[in-house]
Amino acid sequence: MKSLLPLLLAAALAGHAAEPYQIAVIPKGTTHEYWKAVQAGAMKAQRELTAAGVPVNVIWKGPLKEDDREQQVQVVENFIGRRVSAIVISPLDANALIAPLATAVQGKIPVVTIDSGLNSPLPSCYVATDNREGGRVAARTLAGLVGPHGRVLMLRNATGSSNTEEREEGFLEAMRKEFPGIRLVSTDQHGGVTRDNAYRTGQNLLNRFGRELDGVFACNQPTTAGMLLALRDAGLAGGKVKFVGFDTGVVELAALKAGDVSALMVQDPFGMGYLGVKNAVAVLRGEPVPKIVDTGVTVVTRENLDQPAVHDLVNPPLDQYLK
Ligand code: BGC
DSSP states (O other), X not given: OGGGHHHHHHHHHHHHHTOOEEEEEEOSOSSSTHHHHHHHHHHHHHHHHHHTTOOEEEEEOOOSSTTOHHHHHHHXXXXXXXXXXXXXXXXXXXXXXXXXHHHHHHTTOOEEEESSOOSSSOSSEEEEOOHHHXXXXXXXXXXXXXXXXXXXXXXXOOTTOHHHHHHHHHHHHHHHXXXXXXXXXEEEEEOOSSHHHHHHHHHHHHHHHGGGOOEEEEOSHHHHHHHXXXXXXXXXXXXXXXXXXXXXXXXXXXHHHHTSSSEEEEOOHHHHHHHHHHHHHHHHTTOOOOSEEEOOOEEEOTTTXXXXXXXXXXXXXHHHHOO
């Protein structure tokens, strides 16, 4: 019996050492396809780290709708109550989430932001698109399609969402500075956080401006999907009105192939999920992490869709990582 003791002790110690890090990953919402890629990326990091002897358990939970501030705050508070090891989050409001995330950091739960920023330096690391630049590139892409005297409108997303607000600002900044001959016929309408809402706003805008319009910019997935429906309804799809959207999904890609969308600004949500978890674990292990990681944005058109890098970006390996 005595001789078993060292073995039992060693097993207990090994068991203790192998206690997985609990990483809470909190999206802005859980309905849009965009988040599937983020989740798959997070699972890839979990798998890789665990295989490398750093056991990690990703817990995925977010509010249903991307404008439900209270619910996202509650999710954060619940994770603090459960004493997770770290929080990886896309704050749906850059201000409303500061207080609960500050509580996490005070409680020694590090925070990494992904996708959308927080108006605070408290996150250890921020993994996202350079959204202002993404907006500028969208402006240049649309300007190239409508010409120097085109008439364009921009459909906004939601107030408080820092990444889409930066895209909107970047778009307007580049349009005003670089293309002074282009007329911005409407830039203040919000499509909101669902496709259906964006569809209704899109219909109203096209009723008003459709006859004198050359181009449209929509700044994220639901606004792109809603505006697409509105353009089709109004008989303005198929390139009659040039349409630059943001993000991809099954519907947006089919529309690009069909010519109803001229170009898509594609982010790397898979990379955000992956690097968000990787950096959170690095913080926990006392390793240095960069304050900002730019995951890039790519202009995707019918012409470059089949290039291997673009093909991989718009077809993240969801099946491999999500059940
Ligand atoms: C944004 C996310 C947003 C998603 C769906 C993306 O463009 O980066 O923050 O949640 O669209 O609305």
